[in-house]
Amino acid sequence: MKTVVKNSATLCIAVALIGMCCASRALAAPSDFDGVWIPDVKDQHRQETENVPPWKPEILPQVQRLIAEEKAGRPFLVLSHCLPHGMPTWMLITHNAFEWLTTPGRVTMLGEVDGNRMRRIYTDGRPRPEDPDLTLHGYSIGHWEGDALVVDTTAIAPQAYIATSEAVGVPNNGDMHIVERLYLAKPNVLYDELEITAPKVLSAPWKTTRIFRRYPDRHYQIIEGECEQEDLVPGKDEYGNDIFVSHPQRPDGSVNTVK
Amino acid sequence: MVSPRIALVTAGLLLSFGGVAAAHHSGAAYDMEHLRTTEGTVKTVNWTNPHITFVIETDAKDGEPAHTLAFEVSSPGVLTRSGWTKRSLQPGDHAVFHYAPLRDGNPGGFLVKVDLPNGQELSFSLTPADQ
Numbered sequence: 001m002k003t004v005v006k007n008s009a010t011l012c013i014a015v016a017l018i019g020m021c022c023a024s025r026a027l028a029a030p031s032d033f034d035g036v037w038i039p040d041v042k043d044q045h046r047q048e049t050e051n052v053p054p055w056k057p058e059i060l061p062q063v064q065r066l067i068a069e070e071k072a073g074r075p076f077l078v079l080s081h082c083l084p085h086g087m088p089t090w091m092l093i094t095h096n097a098f099e100w101l102t103t104p105g106r107v108t109m110l111g112e113v114d115g116n117r118m119r120r121i122y123t124d125g126r127p128r129p130e131d132p133d134l135t136l137h138g139y140s141i142g143h144w145e146g147d148a149l150v151v152d153t154t155a156i157a158p159q160a161y162i163a164t165s166e167a168v169g170v171p172n173n174g175d176m177h178i179v180e181r182l183y184l185a186k187p188n189v190l191y192d193e194l195e196i197t198a199p200k201v202l203s204a205p206w207k208t209t210r211i212f213r214r215y216p217d218r219h220y221q222i223i224e225g226e227c228e229q230e231d232l233v234p235g236k237d238e239y240g241n242d243i244f245v246s247h248p249q250r251p252d253g254s255v256n257t258v259k
Numbered sequence: 260m261v262s263p264r265i266a267l268v269t270a271g272l273l274l275s276f277g278g279v280a281a282a283h284h285s286g287a288a289y290d291m292e293h294l295r296t297t298e299g300t301v302k303t304v305n306w307t308n309p310h311i312t313f314v315i316e317t318d319a320k321d322g323e324p325a326h327t328l329a330f331e332v333s334s335p336g337v338l339t340r341s342g343w344t345k346r347s348l349q350p351g352d353h354a355v356f357h358y359a360p361l362r363d364g365n366p367g368g369f370l371v372k373v374d375l376p377n378g379q380e381l382s383f384s385l386t387p388a389d390q
Contacts, residue, residue: 073362075285167285
């Protein structure tokens with residue numbers, strides 16, 4: 001009897017240790033992902049035709065019209081009004097860099113277009129919030145599986161597009177769920193494998209991969225930039241202070257050419 | 260008091276560009292197959308996201324009067340990684356501009372390369388390996 005108890009205790013301790021080990025491994029960042037990552041835009045363009053989303057039959061005509069409009073030189077605006085790209089569009093079509101920062105319990109992706117391009121991926125073991133506010137980037141929970149960060153994103157605003165280019169995309173219309181597996185395929189090549197479930201617009205989960213590259217020797221930074229629709233130019237206030245002043249521009253977002 | 264000419268030009272620009280595109284968009288509005296070249300002087304630099312714009316006044320040449328062109332180009336991040344700074348092109352700079360014209364014929368295009376008088380070329384690439 002004593003032996004049985006002893007063996008059981010040993011087994012319990014072993015299980016507990018394995019559990020602790022796995023838990024700490026799941027919470028720890030195993031690889032160096034930090035740095036500035038540049039999207040592989042050529043691969044993005046390949047994906048536009050080689051791996052299209054399984055649009056629902058009733059959604060497909062919208063997509064076909066957008067493709068036709070772009071071919072005709074009248075591109076639709078997936079990205080407008082300086083709104084964040086949102087998820088998954090940021091990962092799918094951005095032409096700009098992002099910076100990956102790993103800190104205890106959290107991964108942060110800082111985007112480049114303006115201060116609101118940011119994803120927070122919590123890796124501290126927290127559960128999903130019960131009643132979150134919906135946002136364009138959603139609420140992301142991550143954990144490490146080996147050398148991959150697995151990210152589960154929900155609470156995404158229905159207006160967030162699923163886009164395959166800057167001219168072709170459809171709002172997810174609600175209930176979207178994204179699972180990503182981010183890993184280093186090579187030391188400076190980041191793969192983001194996405195599985196996008198969007199029951200309002202997709203007939204099945206869509207799996208697609210995007211590639212980002214890091215160039216440590218070039219010491220790239222993400223660049224500060226504003227995305228103010230009423231573009232600003234340096235000017236002076238009534239005290240002679242250096243300030244930005246509004247600059248008239250045309251409806252297309254570029255400057256007014258009237259002299 | 261806005262002069263009738265300026266009012267007319269403004270109205271024309273609003274009408275002509277209203278349907279082209281706004282903000283951050285695909286390059287489909289530009290004819291990348293038929294690049295053009297023009298010489299001119301930078302009037303305005305708009306170093307902003309999502310896309311930078313430069314307004315230039317072309318040189319009067321071969322009987323064609325000077326006119327205004329609005330060029331769009333990529334983002335501050337992409338241009339900075341391609342070696343530009345905010346000061347690479349400044350108001351008053353004279354240069355040769357290579358651009359993809361707007362398909363609808365309006366006065367503007369997508370800037371692909373600039374030749375500066377000192378021989379320097381300014382261009383950009385979305386993918387650093389191409390630089």
